[in-house]
Amino acid sequence: MPTVLITGANRGLGLEFVKQYAADGWTVIGTCRNPIGVGELAEIEGDVSVYGLDVMNTPSVTRFVEDLKGRPIDVLINNAGIYGPKPVKAADLTIEDWTPVIQTNAMAPLFMSRALLPNVQASERKMIVNISSIMASIEQGSGPSEYIYRSSKTALNMVMACYAEEISETGVGVVLFHPGWVQTEMGGPNATMTPTESITHLRASIEKLTFADTGTFKNYDGTSLPW
16 A cells, blocks of 8 residues: 655644545554654554654654655655744744744755655655645735744745756655645634545545646645645
8 A cells, every 4th residue: 555654643634634544544654743642643543653753853854764764655745834923913023933933834844855755756656745825825815914824834835846846857746735724723613624624635636646736736626726
């Protein structure tokens, strides 16, 4: 069976990704910062391995990549992310608040993708999926606040569009997805979709991806979104 690697797998969208892929018989590698006491993630049945990984800690990433050396990864899902303070207007912004969000949401996915590129290239499906947001879209997602989160996801889109072009000769595809407004800790209780609904749509869209989709930004249903 194919192998999927999901960062930020202990809650929200990441946890639902693990549940659904495991239920379908995939080999699942889930990561979270603290693998001890991960609750529901530890109870999922199937071929599931959980690793401790801090995506912004270089030694942690190095150890993790060494553990997976030579292991093919069909789909790498860069899901781990943080929101930061909200709502925030320009007068309230601080470097201390902004920096970790940019690092986690825009920089870490590139570092993970770069480190695991040989694993993805060695697989059959060869796909890197990144969880972005419609809030990253300058055309559709601009607004008078949420500077920190919006800018971090816009940066992620640009970083991954560049990376898709850089690695095009490897045959590995790089795609960005908006998961919908989802009832998670980040999305809040008033969101319009459950995690089950969001991930069901996302998995169907991921399944249809080909290399021709590399460098694109898509909605959870697979339709194109404006940058």
